[in-house]
Amino acid sequence: MNRYIKLVNFEFNRFLKIYLVLIGITIASQILGAIIRSNQYLNDMNDLLYEQLMTREAALEQLGKISFYHITQTVWFMGPIAICIVTLLIYMFFIWYRDWFGKNTFIYRLLMLPTARINVYFAKATTILLMVFGLVAIQLLMLPVGRRVLQWMIPVDFRVDQTIREILTSFDYLMILFPSTFYEFVIHYAIGFAVVLVVFTAILFERSFRWKGIVFGLIFGAFAVTIFIFPVIVQAFILPEFFYPIELFALECIAGLVVVSLSIWTSNYLLKKKIRV
Template sequence: MKRWLLLTNEELKRSTKLLVLLISGLIVAEIASLLYQIYDYQSTIEKTMRIDQISEMDAIEQGGGALTFAQAIDFYDSIIVLAMGMIVLFAFWIWYRDWVGETKYIYRLLLLPGSRRAIIASKMTALLLVVTSLIGIQWVLLLLSRNLYLWLLPEPQQVPASIDEYTRFLSAFYTMYPSDILFILLLAFIVISFVFLTVLLERSLGRGKAMLQIGLYAVILIGGWFVIGLLSAVFPYDFGQLHVQLYFGYVVLLTLYISYKNLRLVQTRLSV
C-alpha cells in the first residue's frame, strides 16, 4: 500500500508540467470559444441593426432568436473530446518516458523490492486522478461560463437554459450525478487498460508479435458487437438498448481480463 502511494505520488510529480499545460489549454480554449460565440452573435445583431435600421428586438428575431447558453458553448464538446485524446496520449507517454534518457527510469522501477503490481496500479491511479480532476475542472468551467454568458449578454439576447438543451455528453459534466462520474471513470479505466496492454505487449514481446496480439484483441473487441447483435435479436424487447447493454457488459468483462493480462506482463514478461 505504501509503495503504491509513493509511486503514485512520484508519477504525479513527474507529470506536473504536462498536466498544468493540459488543464491551462482546456480552460483557455473553452473560455475563448465562449467569448467568440458571444461577441460574434452580438456583432451580427449590431450589424443587422445598423444596415437594416431596425430595433434590437427585430434584429434578434431576424437573426433566428436570442443566443441560448447551449449555442454559446457549442464548441465545448469538441474541446472535451480533444482533452480526452490528450489523456489517451498521456497514457502512452506515462509508460514510454520510463525508457527514455540515460538513466532508464524503468530499470529502477523493475528492480525495486516487492510486487511489481504497484507499478501498474500507480500509473492507473495517476491517470484516473487526472481524469477526475478534469471532470471537476469542467464542472467549474461550465458554471463559470454560465455566469459569463449572463454577464456579457444583454437580457433580451439571453435564453434561460434548460439541461435538456445540452448534449448528453455535457449534461454528465453539468449535473455531476455520482452515477455519471462513475460511468466516465469506468470508460476511462477501460480505454487506459487497452492502452496499457498495447504498450506492455510491445515492450515484452517486440513489435511484430505485439501487433499480432493487439490485432487479435481488436478482433475480439469488435467481433463481440456483431456476435451479441445476433444473439440479442432473438429477444422480443428493445433490441437496440439490449444490444448496447449486453455489449457494454462484454467490454467490462474483457477489460477485467485485460487488466489481469497487464498485471501478468508486468510481473513475468517485462524485464530489465
C-alpha cells in the same frame, strides 16, 4: 498500499506541468470564447438596430436570442476539450514508453522497487483515471463561469438563460462527459477505464515480445472487444429482443468484469514472467 499511493503520486507529478497547461488552456480558451461569441452577437445586433434601423422585435426575429448553447458550438469551447482528450490518449502510451526510451531507462528502477510489479501497472492506470476526472471537474466548473460571462455581456432581453442541466442536455458531446444519471456515469467511465487497461496490456505485450507482441496486443484487444460486445451481438442477431434491458446491462457488466480481470491477470503475468527491460 503505501507504495502504490507513492507510485500514483510519482506518476502524477511527472505529468503535472503538462496537466496544468491543459487546465490553463481550457480555462483561458473557454472564457475568451464566451467573450468573443458574446461580443460578436452584440455587434450583429447593433448592426441591425443602429445601422439597418430595425426594431428590436424585427432584429430578434432575424438574429434570435443567444444562449450558452451558441458558445458551446465554437472552437474556443470544443478546442480545449479535443486537445485534452488527444493529449490523454497519447499519454496512455507515453506513460509507459517514456520509461523505456527516456534519457535513462527508468523502467529498470520501477520494476526493481520492493513492491509487486502489478502496482506499477495500477499506478499508471489510476493516474490516467485521476487526470480524466480532474479535467472533467474543471470543465464542469467552467460551465457556470462561461454562463456568467454571457450574462454579464448580453442584456437579459437578448439572451436565453439556461440551467447547467439544460446546457448539458442540449449538446450531445457534453452528455458523454457528464452523463445525466449515475447509471450512465458508471457505464461511460467504467468502459473508459477498461479501455485503458486493455491498451496497457497491449503495450506490455509489445514490450515483452517486440514485433510479435504488436500482433499479440492487437489480438488481445480484438478479443477483449469481442467479449465486451458479445451480449449485444447475441441480443441483435441470435436471440432478438430476448433479454430485458436490465438483463442486458447485467450481462454487459459481467463481460466488462471479465475483460478487466483478463487484462489485469495477463498484465501481471507479463510483468512477472515475460517483460524485457
